[in-house]
Amino acid sequence: MNVRGEPTGVEYLDHTADVGIRACGSSVEASFERAAAGLFALMVRLDAVKATASRAVVCRGETLDDLLVEWLSELLAQKDLSGLVFGRFEVEIGRGRDGHELRGIARGEALDPSRHALGIEVKGISYLGLSVSRAEDGAWIAECVVDV
């Protein structure tokens, strides 16, 4: 985590009202894991979140772009449904019916405002600026704008 609170491989992009997340990784899976870290680092101090509980996530998307929105919005829903916040993520992506299938695990613990240095709640994952792409150097970049 750098001084701006950006987790490793994540850069927050300027958007006047909301926040852009750009996550880079050596594989598409790594870029998705880091995008999730970027999402939760807006809400809590990531390194204060212990990995004592977990939630399994399965989602599908026709394109990798769609899959990124599905993955991140599923994590937002799981946060509300379970009362957990997540700090570590593992993602596997394969070909599924009609596109891509993601199987992931999000690890974290029950939200504790006294320890987690609350940030702001993310309301939704928008399709603005959405892109999952491969750079010339082979790195994968997952980008999206989230509504806060």
Next chain:
Amino acid sequence: MATSLTLERVASSEWLVPQSGGMRVPGRIFADEETIAQLEAEVAVRDGWSALRQVVNVAGLPGIVGASLALPDVHPGYGFPIGGVGAFDIEQGVAVVGGVGFDINCGVRMLATPLSREEIEPDLERLGEDLYDTVPAGLGSKGKLRLSIAEIDRVLYEGAAYVVERGFGSVEELAFVEEGGRMEGSDAGAVSERAKQRQFGQVGTLGSGNHYLEVQCVEKVLDDEAAAAYGLELGQVVVSIHTGSRALGHQIGQDYLKEMATASTKYGIPVPERELVCAPIESPEGKRYLSAVACGSNCAFANRQVIAHLVRLSLARVCGAAEADVRTIYDIGHNNAKIEEHVVEGKTRRLLVHRKGATRAFGPGRPESPEAYRDAGHPTFVGGTMGTASYVMRGTEVGMKRVFGSGIHGAGRALSRKKAAKRFWGETVISDLASSGIRVWAHSQRGVAEEAPGAYKDVEQVVAAAEAAGINRAVVRLHPMAVVKG
């Protein structure tokens, strides 16, 4: 290739984006020079994320009537710009997810207290603390009212009336909530189980980000007649509650971005940006979306109703104000799509008016306004920042003709959250405000930094631009005294 963006100044506070390319109508922006310069600068940085591009994109949607409009607090959103208004013909037009957004019917409830600034001052510290402890706010907070799915469904159908039945507030005050606190046409079947489950603990919670509770006093009366109609006088203390439909609305938004993408393809509607996915208003998909929006709206009304009651209890506990003397002035949303009648070129037409980061602002005479406000037009609320004034405004005849009876909703952001967080420090913002007599209680220090007064446009300029354009009129100016941030 995207349409190039040109702006023509047509009046001191009005710019036209001439119709070109795929635009079906022109764009019309009501703003001051500084805002226009900011809009142009955004295009240079990243055209696709700029508010101007969003105005142009909306202008290309089927059935749009008149112009794609932006009000003086315009800034980039997704789909529609924030401060964006788009009216669509019922038969030819579309219902657009990005015209409402994730926080359906986010809005402001304002409560009038019987207390003056001087009377409340000695209790202010205790009041702020009590509000901070009483009203659930901030990430992950849980409401005092736990509802089953069946009860959530009642909220979706009955709105604020349901929580009044559960003991939060009075039936009489519902007359002073937009739509009477219950938007017609809701269908709980149009809302996913997941949306309802996410909402379980969230009815009566404030949320975070730009949501707040603010104790304010009337520091200037600018329109005596309207102020008298609203029961506002110089020195009077009011409380503003800014929040929306919480997780339920967020999930509806997320669900329908997917559902309406399918509908856009089915009806062959090209969308320049995924957030503008849409369906014909009269199609099964369009109707279903609007039913879900009505559910989200009712959830927001109920949410503000519960919080208003909690604020009343605080005022009674700390200041001894009788519950019955704390009156709802009005409750109005600023993210919605509503079917309304408007006169267009001499003809009365039914239109679906999307307002994204814009309030309804109906001028005198409209039947939708509470009877007591019908001569003045209903009030609208313009949130400033923690450190600057807020305004009560009203609609005008000009506004009815030019912007389908719409109003500004806030100062509008000038700096991104990232830039604000780099420039400001939460604790410093709070101590600076304290030294100017404004007390802040915050659930998130980072949230305070991102919401620092310096991150926003000057609310005075935004209000002045709305007045110069004649679309809204200022009624009273409010000074912040105590702020609770989510």
